[in-house]
Amino acid sequence: MKSNDRIREENEALRERISRLSAASLRISASLDLDTVLHEIVESARKLTGAQYGGIATIDEKGEPVDFVTSGFTEEEHRNLEEWTEGPKLFEFFRDLSGPLRIPDAPAYIRSLGFSADRLPSKAFQGTPMRHQGVHVGNFYLVEKESGEEFTSEDEELLVLFASQAATAIANARAYRDEQRARSDLEALIDTSPVGVVVFDAKTGSIASLNREARRIVENLLMPGQTPEQLLPTIKYLRADGREIALEKFPLSRELSNATTIRAEEIVLSVPDGRRVTTLINSTPIRSANGAVESVVVTMQDLAPLEELERLRAEFLDMVSHELRAPLTSIKGSAATLLDTSSSLERAEMREFFRIIAEQADHMRSIVSDLLDAGRIDSGTLSVSTEPTEVTSLVERTRNTFLSGNYRHDVLIDLAPELPRVMADRRRIVQVLNNLLSNAARHSPESSPIRIAALRDGAHVAISVRDNGRGIEPERLPHLFRKYTRAGDGEHGLGGGLGLAICKGLVEAHGGRIRAESDGPGQGARFTFTIPMAEEAGGEGAVGRSRPVAHQEGEDKARILVVDDNPQALRFFRDALTDAGYATLVTGDHRELSRLIETERPHLVLLDLMLPDTDGIELMRSVPELADQPVIFISSYGRDETIAQALESGAADYIVKPISSTELVARIRAALRGRAEPFVLGELAIHYDERRVTVAGSRVELTSTEYELLRVLSINTGRVSTYNDLLRQVWGGRYYLGTDPVRAFIKKLRRKLGDNPRKPSYIFNQHGVGYWMPRPEKP
Incomplete structure (x- = not known):
């Protein structure tokens, strides 16, 4: 016890x-x-x-x-x-x-x-x-x-x-x-939504929350220093049925307590000084268990962009009518004169009237053709038939066509020696050059020359048209390639906006890019576009028939992984890529990305920008497997800021929907060819296709692990590859090995490359994080 x-x-x-x-x-x-x-x-x-x-x-x-x-x-x-x-x-x-x-x-x-x-x-x-x-x-x-x-x-x-x-x-x-x-995700989604969202407390009539777009919509109604809450009592609401609600007479809390569901109603918001905003409103009352209205959720869309679109449409129709009216007037007048039996015309006079009719009919046909091309570009159905083509022949053909017209400008040509052939639809590229030459001639004095230059630019050839004309204001440069842009001096016509928009569509259908540069008014302008080089076959300078990487003899088909939550888009991409000879993998679930990349080893990923619960830019950060191959974004969003953000995240290219199958295949070819191009940094060269590394022309013998480590660092230039990234990509995810093998192999690699770790030229260390290589400078 x-x-x-x-x-x-x-x-x-x-x-x-x-x-x-x-x-x-x-x-x-x-x-x-x-x-x-x-x-x-x-x-x-x-x-x-x-x-x-x-x-x-x-x-x-x-x-x-x-x-x-x-x-x-x-x-x-x-x-x-x-x-x-x-x-x-x-x-x-x-x-x-x-x-x-x-x-x-x-x-x-x-x-x-x-x-x-x-x-x-x-x-x-x-x-x-x-x-x-x-x-x-x-x-x-x-x-x-x-x-x-x-x-x-x-x-x-x-x-x-x-x-x-x-x-x-x-x-x-x-x-x-x-x-x-x-x-936080929901708040961020609502706050960045392109639709305005306002939540009202029904009991007090106060604003419970207001997203960024809603603030933007009402900011034009605000007085200096006034808040949206202070604005509320001063607003009048004009509904589609003509009823007007003035909150200064009726308390908002009373209106909200009797709120009913509103679906897509056009409502005008106005303030006493006459300022107004037209919106499309949806309103939903949120009720408690006993049926009382606790809050009201209002979504609003600013109709100003739609009204602006309608205005542009009307201006565009006015412009087309104006352009067609002039040749029609000439044709009508000439035909009426010829049919007038009371007039006796000499044979030479009759021929002149017939010539006017023929010329003006050709002009009308050109206008209609431009309009049809613009429509095909907008719908993504424009197609090009490319073949290996000499740049010299394209430029000479364009020059001869231009000089045979009524232009009096000299055309000076400056082509870099030994230019490679390009993959081009000859008729379409000549059309681009003709449009650019005509545009330069319209904005330049008759005595000033127009210069055409071409040089190699990575996996592309860059062709530029330069004039010494009136120049372009900096604020107009981003808008030049829109379908219709009214010139600053009051010009009105198809030549500027539509012609340049067609140039942009044709160049992008080839897998290239186009840009405009000018130092300002009176300083002239330069328009530059790129075309992919033709793939070489055999010895230097020999170029074979263009074909996708998937058709190379002795090689497997290149595998393209497409990630898009739209079934129709997936079907289009699958059919277009299969017809082009690629092995196509498609998925609508972004959560499958890591598994598919690890098991299928695609050569390239087509990634939709906007996906359920996430976006492509976020996936570039959160899915490390995407760093192992080129990624092309596909999106309906064409804002310059979005494109820049996507490219900065590591994407190889960015395609705006709708897109033709021809442009899609051309962009993929260019991206795959770019990845196959040798990596050159100072005296270091990495020939990916041969798995060969040279320094100052001398071959460097590397083990398979050393080469793979160098390859991974070189395809991720400009950003740090962490220890975990390198363990995953080089050592197959054996994280238990720790950082020791990474450090050991980096030391061996530096020694073989002759890279001083204290003052490196090729491989740099981010202490405690990982390693990185700088981006090569463009020639």
Whole structure:
């Protein structure tokens, strides 16, 4: 029998342990910040047992490590544990244990498992799993008691109880984090929506939330220093049925409490000084359980862009009518004169009238042809038939056509020597050059020459047309290639806007780009466009018939992965690419990206910009596998800022829908050919197709791992490849190897390339993060 004193002592000890456990549970539940919770758990576990060191490692639903937090270690000791080569394997062993593990001699135990124990000099060890509702969320580990004693069974029992509370705290913190992320994502989605969203509190009539587009819509109604909330009482609402609501007479709270659903109603918002905004409104009342209106969600679209579109359409029709009226008038007048039996005309006079009719009919046919081309470009149905073509023949043909007209300008030609042939539809490229020459002639004095130049630009040939005319204002440059742009001096006609828009469509259908440059009014202008080079076959300068990479003899078809949530778009891409000879993989689920890239190894990815729950630019950041091959964005959004952001994220190209199959295939060919081009940085050259590396012309012998490491760095120039990126791409995702092999191979690679690590030219280090190579300078 135990004595009463002994029982009292045990009860006191039990109460003290329960008190400490309760206090620890309260501490870890006091915050919903996950990082704070993890630190509190490991600190509390140490205090409960008197441990000198502690650590906690959490896992996700797949069992992969997520967080690693320590307590009692110095920063250097913590970093050593993180970089421990055998750490991941040892973690997997402890993670898979079904229950707690108490070891009196941890180093001996770890060595018995076949691991090195260099990073764990301490003896006593206690590991405890954490489970929440049967789901394993991680483990915490304690090492070496401050008293020097071993961990006891009482410590283990206490930690098992504490682990249950810790798992609940982690689950709650994760749920809160996920809820906050979802809320932030939803708020970001609403705030960046192109539709204005306003939420009203029905009881008070105040604005509960207002997104960015809604603020933009009403900003023209605001007085200086006035807020949207202050604006509300002054607004009048004119509904489609003619009813007018003035909030200065009727409290908004009363109107909201009686709110009904409105669907796509045109409502004019106006203020007393006459300013007004026309909007398309949808309104939905949100009701409580008893049917009372609690809030009202209003979405609004600014109809100004549609009104502007209608205005441009009317101007465009007016422009076309104006252009057609002049030749029609000439034809009508000439025909009437010829048919007038009362007039006796000489044969020469009759021939002149017939010539006028023929010329004006040709002019009308040219106008109609331009209009049809513009329509095909807008609908994405414009096609080109490309073949290997000499640039010289294109330029000479254009020059002869231009000089045979009524123009009096000299055309000076400057072509770089040994230009490669290009993949061009001869008729269409001559049409582009003719449009650019005509545009230059219209804006230049008759005595000034027009210059045509061409030179090699990477995998393309760049052709430019330059004049010494009136120049272009900087603010007009971004708008020159729109279908209709009214000139600043009051010009009115097809020549400028429509002609340049057709040039842009034809060039992009070839897989090229076009741009305009000018130093300003009176400084002339230069228009430059690019055309892909024809693929070489055989010796230098020999060019074979154009064919996609997929048709190369002795090679497998190039695999193209298409990611788009639109089934019709997927069908179009699949059919177009299959007809062009590519092996096509399609998916509407962006979550399949990593798996498909790893299993199918595509040569190129076509990625839709806007996808459910995410966008292509975000995927470029979050899916590391996309860094291994060229990516072309496909999107309906053609804003310059969006295109620039996509290209800066690492995309090889950006295509605006709708797109023809011809342009699609041409863009893909150019991207694949660009990736096959040798990488040149200073004296370093990497010939990807031959897996050959040279420095100053001398071949450098590399092992397969060294070459792959250099290749990965070279295709990601300008951005840091982290240690994990390199372990995934070069070492097949064997993260447990740690950073040591990466550092070792970088050292060997630098030595073979003659790259001084203290003053590198090729491979640079981002301390603690990874390595990177600079982008080569363009010639």
